[in-house]
Amino acid sequence: MDPALGPPEEMAEKRDELTPMMRQYHDLCARYDDALVLFQVGDFYETFCGAAERTARLLEITLTSREDSTGEYPMSGIPIDNAESYIETLLEAGYRVAVADQVEEPGETSGVVDRAVTRVITPGTLTEDELLASDDNNFVAAVAHGNGESPAPRVGDGSRTGGTETLALALLDVSTGDFLATSSRSPDAIADEVSRFDPAEAVLGPNAPRDVLPEECMVTPFDAAAFDRERAASLLSRYYGHPDALLAEDAEIRACGALLAYAEYVRGGEHAASAGSDDEAAPVTEPADPDERSRLEYLTHLTRYDPREYLLLDAVALRSLELFEPRAVHGRDDATLVGVLDETASALGGRTLRDWLRRPLLEPDRIESRLDAVEELTGAVQTREELHDHLRDVYDLERLIGRISRERANARDLRSLRATLAVVPEIRQRLVDADCDRLQRLHDELDPLVDVREAIDEAIVENPPIEITEGDIIADGYDDGLDELRATARDGKQWIEDLEERERERTGIDSLKVGYNSVHGYYIEVTNPNLESVPDDYERRQTLKNSERFVTPELKRREDEIVGAEERADEREYDLFCEVRRDVADEVERVQALANAVATLDAVVALATAAAEYDYCRPEITDTDRRSGLEIDIEGGRHPVVERTQESFVPNDARFDDGRRLAIITGPNMSGKSTYMRQVAQIVLLAQVGSFVPAQSARITPVDRIFTRVGASDDIAGGRSTFMVEMDELATILREADERSLVLLDEVGRGTSTADGLAIARAITEHVHDEVGATTLFATHHHPLTELADDLQAAFPLHFEVEGVDDEVVFHHEIASGAATGSYGIEVATAAGVPETVVERSRELVDGTASAADTTGTARDIDEFERVHTGRDPAAAGGPSPATADGGDDPTDIAAELRALDLGHLTPVEALTELDRLKRMLEE
Template sequence: MDPALGPPEAMAEKRDELTPMMAQYHDLCARYDDAIVLFQVGDFYETFCGAAERTARLLEIALTSREDSTGEYPMAGIPIDNAESYVETLLEAGYRVAVADQVEEPGESPGVVERAVTRVVTPGTLTEDELLASDDNNFVAAVARGRGSGAKSDDPELALALLDVSTGDFFATSSTSSEAIADEVSRFDPAEAVVGPNAPTDLFAERCMVTPYDATAFDRERAGETVSRYFRNPDALLASDAEIRACGAALAYAEYVRGGEHEGERDTTLEEEAEGGENDTDADDSDRNRLEYITHLTRYDPREYLLLDAVAMRSLELFEPRAVEGREEATLVGVLDETACALGGRTLRDWIRRPLLEPDRIEARLDAVEELTADLQTREPLHDRLRNVYDLERLIGRISRERANARDLRSLRDTLAVVPEIREEIADADCTRLQELHGSLDPLVDVRELIDDAIVSDPPIEITEGDIIAQGYDDGLDELRATARDGKQWIDDLEDGERERTGIDSLKVGYNSVHGYYIEVTNPNLESVPEDYQRRQTLKNSERFVTPELKEREDQIVGAEERADEREYELFCEVRREIAAEVERVQGLADALATLDALVSLATVAAQYDYCRPELLERDERAGLEIDIDGGRHPVVERTQESFVPNDATLTNAQRLAVITGPNMSGKSTYMRQVAQITLLAQVGSFVPARAARLTPADRIFTRVGASDDIAGGRSTFMVEMDELATILREADEHSLVLLDEVGRGTSTADGLAIAQAITEHLHDIVGATALFATHHHPLTELADDLEAAFTLHFEVEQVDGEVVFHHDIAPGAATGSYGVEVATAAGVPADVVERSRELVADAASDGTADDDDVPIDAEATDESTTATASADGGDVPTDIAAELRALDLAHLTPVEALTELDRLKRLLEE
């Protein structure tokens, strides 16, 4: 545990001697020993002792001190009104934050003001709009081990539960393969994880915060009880013992961070409930902590969707650009996201995260996108109206948690006001999906009318200070307001009457919160003060008085105002609870609006950038994929370039492994990625950037593209490459699309070529996957003659006045060269280095070692031989040096690397 957390040691040693307030702080630190406790003192959240020193450094705030009967200790505080920005900094630094608010007004009871932790803020359980990304979910994950289900019920299973506490989205899945669960973690990218006993924590390595949590929350009995409070019959809803454990723990953790009881106290509650529910108070407490807006749990099988692991998602730049300083616009979601509201943005990201496999579901989305693409008169008004849709999922969550204010209710009302208009726009829709959405757009007229009747149109933020309930909603409130209003009118008339009665023209009637209403008379006029005036306050230049009648009126006014404020708060809470009871209807509306917004976004992009509807081919389970793309374009790259050269792609069961050659910068990687992204977009239900596209839905996309290392994990670039290749060869099948780029470049040319050839043969002969393999190992092109389903493609270039010109057109056959020196020239390598490189290439060509084409493709080429090769001076060149010379890929070494290699070999000859 961080020494800044937990009960301060100095306080723990003399707990009984602490002041009441500091004893409160000590106890809360002890109960929430995994978090920094922000302790409300007036208008500030304070920290003390070691926590104060830590927060002062992290937040760059002043470190002060506090002194009482027990001594002096550090103190640092932040203003409550601006707390969220400071909390965000603490979360980014890796801390959890327990917010301890004053839960009673000063003076309500003797002694110190009572404080309690009202919420625990952690990265995965955020509910504050200021700390959340509006266009994506924020998941906390729970992982548990347990028994499997069905025929394999004795096999240990790993389950993953994912809960977005801000929206109520809740998913669960399981597998006997930890790799499959790791892929799902990558897919959903949780912000935080709680891990059960014996469950692997490395699933989340460097991905998110892993939070230690009460292990008993993962107990089967307790987890089952927790899930049962939310959903009937967990055993029927979830597929395995492990899933119940994971879901129960996720819900328990969400309840814990909400505040209230400590989980240790809740253990007792659950034990008593399990024994027969004898403790009604504890049972009520348990129900009170239930998060009412979590109403749906989606149990899914990862195999129901196109599988994308972390490597593929990163390589295809779905959500994050590969460039360190890249922008979100340079991602697939960046070019597709034309959503009008946060609901649609999150749904679109979920669709990209989980592309579909079932053709009927894909076609249903495509039908909707096609109709919206063709109908500008419907699409644009829909988009404009959807801009007025508030984030209903997070809003109803706040309403259910009793954290919504009156403005939130008006935001809900404003959203409901545009629903009839949105329904009208798609009332005449032809496709089934839009018709279904029309039926799902419940305008919640009763909820809208309730808010219109109860809440003023422009309420204040504070809900305890009045002016939020509309006139005419409650007779009792109207009477109290009338009493206060009549009293104030009497006060307004009092000043004129008293001036006339006393003859004091400067007499004033005023009010302050300490002394109430008063009549103020300046010192020169004190002799004219009537006898019935009673002195209330003496000032430097005047005296303030009160009369018995004024005092009576004051009591009426202030009493009426206070009772009115209290009544308004009661009425507001009643209205909020009444709306919270409609949580499932609001969530159903939110889902329909989100889906419609995502469809409109896809249609907008399709219309604006000339995308076409892909044709889905029926899959033959005994054959591989078929992909036929006419004039395909990379959806991201074409947005960043002034011009883009479209290319065709045809992959069939008869020709399913393409070996692609060509120089760097010619477009090999872009071409491969665009084939994969077009496939993925089609399975999202989107139109695709092409003149035409016909394809079979893929089960999985694998990529091995680009160089990366894992220095912290002790893995070199080559080791990372081999790990990724091992995963592909182990898990790919005939319904997988595989992208390989420059495999085997992290070792010697001979070893790299041997690895590349063996992988190519394995993919072709054993796996049967559809694959695109870009390589500089030109001998691999000869494999097309030996492997039945392999063929070659290349990108054409030409030299004009000594400069290489890239056409970015793909064509059948193999490239004639790699043009490495020409690319170096185009990159601005100094002329003398380029010229020396040309000399070295020419020398290598004369020796027969110019490029990989001269390296034998059979395995014997890598074996040591007992023969010798004649050297220039008539001697013998050692066999190992001759082999190294033959294996050198001089055309693709940098000039410095080429010179270094020549110098090394020369020294070997001189030894």
């Protein structure tokens, strides 16, 4: 346990001697011993002892001290009005935060003010707008086994620990109420789903595998009993009825029930569960009686989904295709696919668009339904623009109704809901004449909730204050009792306003003033020179340097009347506001249904806007029966991100079918190979999202999964080299890809020797072609692989056109059939600014002018590859070399070999070895 958490040792030893307030702090720290307790004292949240020292350093605030009869304690505090910014820093430092608020008014108790934890803030359970990204979900996850025990490990397949038993994943966004569940017998499949949704936090069932979660995901210890099947089912039934009707697996019930229990715990309150420690051996303890939990009324829907219903994108593919984050460390934030497409006007639409990108569709009918809506709005420019303008006035309905249901909404939140509901009729009107079924359904689903809007209008003033306990939030005429109290206070204040003039006339003191302060209340002030004229009924209240302040019996009576009426009015307003808020919360399902419709419409409008602005076309979705092979036929395709960041972009075609499904792509670095492969994958993905695509035309068969092995990276912390990471990713592809997959391979085999790398690359190519059958784009500098196009029926070579001009390389970025004539490594090195001495030395090696003494090295690697894969032994005396095996030492063959050399990927020793081999070819 972090020493800054838990009950302070110096307090624990003398708990019974502590002051009542410090005893409260000690007990809350003991109860929430996995969290840093922020303890309200007046207008500040305070921490004490070790927690104070830690927070003072982390938050860069002053460390002070508190002294009482039991000793002196370090103390540091943050202002409540600005707490969120400090809490964000604590969360980023890896802490959970328990907020202990005063739950009594100081003036209403004779003893110490009672405090209770009202919420526990963790990375995965944030509900504060200031701490949340508005355009994306923030999930907390739960992972559980079917019987709560770890299954037998699989052996020999290189996958994560797991077996034949079901593993379930539950995901909950506490701020919006989105609640999802799925399961699989493969831990790898669960890990892929975790990658899709990227939860910020997770709770794990007994012996559930940690390695299905990314390293950066916070794992919170939670009571194993929460994963008990009966307890989980009981809790789920309180929300959704019998769980067997919703969930297909025992493991799903355990995961969902435990996640609900955790969500209730972090809500806080008198009956919240106490927290556990950072030590997994000391988990939290749930309350035995489930009825003691605080029900989260806005969690109205639990959706079970099958990952096989969507195109699968694992963590590697999400990174490689730059869906949400740029690959470059210093890349532009908008240099992502979502950055290009996100023309949404509301937070609702932004989250929905991201969900569509995470989970592209497989079912052609669902894809066509979205495409129909996008196409209609793409052509209806005025309607699209008017919809966008109205959607900009929509507040975040999901999070609004969440706050309202959790009783954390203020009057301004209700007015924001009312403002959104006022826009809905305008949005519906723009869809009255819609042609496609999807837009017609959206029109019908846009319930304006007139009754809710009118109720808020009637009850809440137009511009209410933030505070809900200080009055001025309920409209005049809404409640007779409140109106009477306001009238009493108003009449009293008018009497006091007239008092000054009356008393001046009565006393003859022209400088007499009537005033008010929060300490002494109302008073009559008379300057010292006029004290002799003060009437006998004046009672002295306060003496100042130059004046005296007085009251009269009537003024005191009126003051009591005014203050009493105002206090009762404030209390009445608060009660009325809470009543209105509860009434609105009762309509949570209607508000959520409206939010879903608005979010869908906003996402469709965004896709239509991108299609119109960037000249995208509607893709044709083929092979609706999914019996034949994949077809990808793209004419004039463009990379949607690169074309937005470059001044010009060269479109290229891509054609794949059952007879052409493995493209071997060659060409120098910077020619466009990686961009081309990614653009094909992104166009396919966009088509399955239901978006128009950057191309002149496109025919797409939905693919089940996109695999990528693109770019060099290592895992130093995990003890894996770049080559090991590459091989691990390749193992996943070869194990899991099939004929319905799209595979991108870039420079496989470059992390080892030339012979080993070429051998691995060739073996993988043959295996993908013969055994996997996936549609594959393989970019390589191993030029001998292009010869496989003659041996493998469905393989074909492609290359990028380049031109060498005066020691410079000109990239045309145009793809063509056949193999590249070379890699132009020296020209690329020159353009990159490699020192001239290195460039010249490289040219000497290529031109054959290097000394014979320089040509010793690793010829054995090359010779071994040739013996294995060509049947020839160039090292044998008199044996033919590869270039002369068909009849002599034709200089043309040697020139071709030189052009085919990939100097950019040869070490100096390997380059010398190649040069020696070519020289021996001439000599022979």
